[in-house]
Amino acid sequence: MDWKTCAALFPGQGSQIVGMGADFAREYAIARDTFGQADEILGFELSRICFNGPRGQLDQTNVTQPALYVCAIAIWRALRQLLPSAQPAWMAGHSLGEFSALTAAGALSFDEGLRLVHARGRFMQGAGEVIPGAMAAILALDIAQVVSLCAEVSADTDETVVLANDNCPGQAVVSGHINAVDSLIERATAAGARRAVKLAVSVAAHSPLMASASESFQEVAQSTKFSPPKVPVVGNVLAQPLETVAEIRTELDQQLTQSVRWTESMQTLIDEGADAFIEIGSGNVLTGLTRRIDRSKRRVSLNSVEALNAFLESLA
Numbered sequence: 144m145d146w147k148t149c150a151a152l153f154p155g156q157g158s159q160i161v162g163m164g165a166d167f168a169r170e171y172a173i174a175r176d177t178f179g180q181a182d183e184i185l186g187f188e189l190s191r192i193c194f195n196g197p198r199g200q201l202d203q204t205n206v207t208q209p210a211l212y213v214c215a216i217a218i219w220r221a222l223r224q225l226l227p228s229a230q231p232a233w234m235a236g237h238s239l240g241e242f243s244a245l246t247a248a249g250a251l252s253f254d255e256g257l258r259l260v261h262a263r264g265r266f267m268q269g270a271g272e273v274i275p276g277a278m279a280a281i282l283a284l285d286i287a288q289v290v291s292l293c294a295e296v297s298a299d300t301d302e303t304v305v306l307a308n309d310n311c312p313g314q315a316v317v318s319g320h321i322n323a324v325d326s327l328i329e330r331a332t333a334a335g336a337r338r339a340v341k342l343a344v345s346v347a348a349h350s351p352l353m354a355s356a357s358e359s360f361q362e363v364a365q366s367t368k369f370s371p372p373k374v375p376v377v378g379n380v381l382a383q384p385l386e387t388v389a390e391i392r393t394e395l396d397q398q399l400t401q402s403v404r405w406t407e408s409m410q411t412l413i414d415e416g417a418d419a420f421i422e423i424g425s426g427n428v429l430t431g432l433t434r435r436i437d438r439s440k441r442r443v444s445l446n447s448v449e450a451l452n453a454f455l456e457s458l459a
Contacts, residue, residue: 144458148418151231151247152433153215153240155403157342158426159207161196164214166448168194173224174217177253181213184257189213204271204346208239208264209257215243215424216253218445222423225455231421233384233412235377237429238308238348238403239263241394247423248372250391255367262363266356267346267399273355276347277324278307281315283337286406289315292334296327307349308403311435316342318350349402357399364395382407384415409436421445421454 167174168190178190192201193210200206222229236244242260245251251259281289286309293304297319304319304327317327324341331339347353369391375384378394382404385391409432412420419441422429427444434442445451 144419146228146230147232148416149231150233150235150412150417150420151219151244152420152422152429153234153236153243153247154211154422154424154426154429155236155238155240156204156207156211156344156348158424158428159201159211160425161194161198161201163193163210163425163446164190164217165194167214167217167221167451170448171221171224174221177217177220178213180253181209181257184254185209185261202343204268204344205261205264208267209261211239211425212243212246212257212260215240216246216256218423218451219243219247222445222451225451226458231374233375233377233415233417234372235408235412236379237405238379238398240424240429241376241379241398243424244376245369245372245385245391248374248376250370250372250376250385250388252368259363259367263356263360263399266359267348267353269359270353270356271346274347274352275321275345276319276350276352277321278316278318278342278344278347279324279328279339280342281317281327281331281336281339283313284315284331284334285313286315288334289317289331292327292330293317293319296323296330300326303347303351305350306402307347309406310403311406311409311432314432314435318347319352320347349398349400351400353399357396360399361396364392377408377411379403379405379408382411384411405432406436409433413437413440419443 302320304323307318308316
């Protein structure tokens, strides 16, 4: 593994599973301590929900987001303890995962990052309760088609639906008012989408419906201390490296209401020289997206102790 051409990726909401991080907590004291530290900071047993569920509680946005953040950092800390030379040249995180990336890159302390992520989840859940929204995955249409359909539906319904995620070629996610998303699904299907299906969420993430959450989040973020990252973190909003505190703050001010430009973010990393991608956290969503974007690149998902051990053996 040439760390000079490696990028670390951190997953976002949708990657959570009951049991995530439990094997790391059993195997490594540093991971166990990370979950314990989170429980103390939050004032409730996040570790118990991660390890044992119930799934309904884990899937609540105000729980999901800190859970994914803590799991990713626990795995990252275990990796760095076992392999101190593990220093990827770039990092990126999908939506919520951007905060894990910023923490791993040294731009954000674990304590402050956890508080910020927990607030983000609460604000998003609250915004969804005030203005219920929906999201849907659209497969096998190109991004220009999806954007055009969103504009058409928004104009015809006088409601909002926008491109939320450009995940990889042929996979987009839209977000907005419930009726507008329903209409978008119908039109996408008629336009030839292989699949157009609602996601199991009740918030319209990365859309204008998150404006109130974004305002509240910005107030908390303004009092959060950031440092220049030790390695560049490619942001979701502009799909460009964040290298200064000012750039990080500008990114986070817009992140909740703007699209996740994941395909472009990955292409930026590839153009910068990234040849291997390590996904750190629950699940393997980003590993799959990487394969769709450029299958020639090496892909590793460190989502279990077994996977981590196999990775370490491959380096021996």
